[in-house]
Amino acid sequence: MTSTESRSPSGETLSSGILSAMREVLGSPSQMIPLHEPEFRGNEGAFVAECIETGWVSSVGSYVTRFEKDLAALHDLPHAVATSSGTAALHTCLAVAGVEPGDEVLIPALTFVATANAVSYASATPHFVDSEPRSLGVDAAKLRTYLLEAARVEGDRLVNRATGARIRALIATHIFGHPCDLDGLKELAAEFHLVFIEDAAESIGSAYKDQPTGRHGELAALSFNGNKVVTTGGGGAVLTSSPAHAERAKHLTTTARVPHRWGYTHDEVGFNYRLPNLNAALGCGQLEQLSGMIDRKRDLSARYAASFAEVETARFLLEPEGTRSNYWLNALVLAPEFAGQRDQLLTDLNDANYMSRPLWTLMHSLPMYSSCPRMDLSEAESLESRVINIPSSPRLADTPR
Ligand SMILES: *Cc1c(COP(=O)(O)O)cnc(C)c1O
Numbered sequence: 533m534t535s536t537e538s539r540s541p542s543g544e545t546l547s548s549g550i551l552s553a554m555r556e557v558l559g560s561p562s563q564m565i566p567l568h569e570p571e572f573r574g575n576e577g578a579f580v581a582e583c584i585e586t587g588w589v590s591s592v593g594s595y596v597t598r599f600e601k602d603l604a605a606l607h608d609l610p611h612a613v614a615t616s617s618g619t620a621a622l623h624t625c626l627a628v629a630g631v632e633p634g635d636e637v638l639i640p641a642l643t644f645v646a647t648a649n650a651v652s653y654a655s656a657t658p659h660f661v662d663s664e665p666r667s668l669g670v671d672a673a674k675l676r677t678y679l680l681e682a683a684r685v686e687g688d689r690l691v692n693r694a695t696g697a698r699i700r701a702l703i704a705t706h707i708f709g710h711p712c713d714l715d716g717l718k719e720l721a722a723e724f725h726l727v728f729i730e731d732a733a734e735s736i737g738s739a740y741k742d743q744p745t746g747r748h749g750e751l752a753a754l755s756f757n758g759n760k761v762v763t764t765g766g767g768g769a770v771l772t773s774s775p776a777h778a779e780r781a782k783h784l785t786t787t788a789r790v791p792h793r794w795g796y797t798h799d800e801v802g803f804n805y806r807l808p809n810l811n812a813a814l815g816c817g818q819l820e821q822l823s824g825m826i827d828r829k830r831d832l833s834a835r836y837a838a839s840f841a842e843v844e845t846a847r848f849l850l851e852p853e854g855t856r857s858n859y860w861l862n863a864l865v866l867a868p869e870f871a872g873q874r875d876q877l878l879t880d881l882n883d884a885n886y887m888s889r890p891l892w893t894l895m896h897s898l899p900m901y902s903s904c905p906r907m908d909l910s911e912a913e914s915l916e917s918r919v920i921n922i923p924s925s926p927r928l929a930d931t932p933r
Contacts, residue, residue, distance in 0.1 A: 546873045547880040550842045552801035554886050556839040557832070558923065558931055561885040568759045569859060569925040571825065576817030583813045592784075593809025595816050602819045603754070603769050606736075607747045611768040611778030614628040614815075615785055618733040618755025621768035621848035622650035625751040626701065626803060628770070628780050629727040631656050635700040636692055636905065640670050641894040643705040646755075647731050648895045650669035651703075658894050659692070659699060660906035661913060665865070667852045670704045671911065672720050678907040679724055680818050684805065690724045695905060701727040706735035706745050708921070709761070714740045714748045729753070732771070736762050737826045737858040744763020744772045749927045751781075758809075761825060761858050764811035771861070826858050833859040836922070836927075845870050849919070861921045871917040878920060891919045 539545055543840035559567060570909040578598035596614055603612035615621040631637060633655035639647050641660040651658040661678070678899045681691050681698055693788050702721050704712050714730075721728035733739075733755035737743065746752040756767035783789075788802025809816075833848075840848040846864040851857035866874060874890065881888040894916050895901045896909060 537597060544810075546590070546845050546866070546870045547877050549845055550877060551880060552886055553836075553839040553843050554736055554881070554884070554922065557835045558886060558928060564885045564887055565923040565928070566925065567887045567889065567921060569642075569924055569927065570758055570763045571821070571926055572814075572817065574817050574821045575816050579813035581620075581819045583810045589624075589678075589810045590808050591806040593812070595812035596807060598770070599807070599812040599815045599819070600700055602816060603771070605758060606819065606822075607771055609747050609773050611668075611772050613777065613778060613781040613785060614812060615768040615770060616803045618657055618753055618760075618768035619646040619650055619653075620654055620785070620805040621753035621755070621770045622703070622729075622731060622805065623653045624770050624781050624785055624803070625729050625753050626654040626656065627649060627784055628751060628777050629701050629729060631654065631700045632698075633698055633726075635695045636695070637700060638675070638702040639892045639895070640705055640912070641896050641909045642668060642707065642891065642915060643895065643905065644733070644892055645729065645895065645898065646733070647705060648901055652800045652900075655669055656700070657697065658895065658901060660894075660909060661903075662902060662909050663707075663912045664713070665911060665915060667710045667855075668704075668707035668863075668915060669710070669725065669850070672716030673711050673861040674911075675907070676720050676723070679720075682907065683724070685725065688725045689725060692825050692905060697726075699726065701729055701894075703729045703731050704749075705731040705733070706738060707848045708849070709735045709738050709743050709862055710849070711735065711738050711740040711855040711857065713852075714745075718748060727832045731755075733768070734760065734860045735858060736760070737822050741854050742856075747773070750774070753776060756815055761829070761860050762815065762822055763808065764815040764818070767807045767811050767815060769807075776867060825926040829859045829924065830857075830896040830924040832924070832926070833857075833862055833882070833930040836862055838845060839904055840864065864920050864922060865915070866918040868914065868921070871914075874917060874920065881920075881922070888920050888922050891921075893915050
């Protein structure tokens with residue numbers, strides 16, 4: 533044994549054990565298996581063709597209306613507002629939530645950059661919080677301890693003691709589709725007068741205690757980017773149970789145009805964030821396939837879980853107890869003593885045609901966010917050094933056993 537290459541108690545090296553578990557599930561591919569491929573097995577083509585034949589390709593059209601209705605029904609909510617991206621949906625959520633320039637918004641350091649960028653678009657400052665290893669989502673107990681010290685409640689405002697800024701909202705991400713601690717975070721948000729927003733970009737079809745993710749926050753954002761479980765090519769949606777929020781989201785995303793038969797007047801600075809009909813048509817076809825795709829993704833994840841049960845150097849990340857994950861991206865968490873071999877493992881996996889990648893660089897390590905306020909982020913930093921994603925497309929469930 534060399535100092536750079538740890539072995540597990542039974543003597544396997546990191547890569548050898550993990551490669552053999554991968555082979556058990558995916559065989560030995562001769563071409564690269566992508567991380568997550570879109571899949572169009574249903575009416576997607578027919579619906580898109582209909583847009584072209586009828587000329588209804590842009591931001592007004594029956595598929596936008598239908599897509600919004602289907603999304604609302606899927607989440608058992610009265611309202612969904614389709615947007616041109618998930619980032620646009622998050623930005624809209626923040627605007628609707630009343631986040632003002634100079635406010636701070638609590639977000640996990642462990643998330644995709646879109647969460648932080650949306651806060652910046654609202655002229656607010658991201659304030660980074662730590663995660664817990666079970667769901668990879670925000671650690672409610674640790675955040676509570678931190679806020680009791682670092683902030684004070686003034687009436688119905690939470691104020692950062694160090695910066696003097698108002699902390700207005702909390703955005704929680706359901707990482708890789710695994711629902712985060714929604715009960716704990718909702719309770720915390722109520723205690724500290726925070727607007728609670730779900731970044732459900734990765735978790736369409738996931739559930740927390742039998743309730744879909746995306747219906748627990750005052751507002752939630754979905755993404756339909758090409759690598760997500762449901763894709764519209766590019767797109768997103770705002771979810772809310774509030775008719776006033778939904779109306780405002782629709783207004784802001786349609787250039788704040790005052791409704792009129794022929795007049796063009798706008799009553800504030802709005803955004804061109806509406807989803808085109810062409811993309812919504814693709815989304816309607818995709819939603820018809822959602823439960824089948826999730827069934828196959830969960831089948832794949834169960835096969836990974838069984839195969840990795842014997843591996844001592846890493847654990848397969850399972851859905852937290854009491855939740856049902858869409859398993860958007862399957863993930864392995866390396867044992868701490870193997871963190872130093874992560875990059876060698878990634879090289880070996882990609883060389884063997886299993887596309888794999890590390891966690892996103894944490895937000896506070898990115899140059900534009902390095903001076904933002906933050907709490908102790910030791911768990912997120914530990915996870916960053918040890919979590920990798922492995923191929924997750926639904927079609928992989930069709931791999932012969
Ligand atoms: C994909 C994603 C978004 C939104 O991304 P878009 O590409 O703008 O649709 C936001 N947050 C998270 C956590 C995501 O994974």
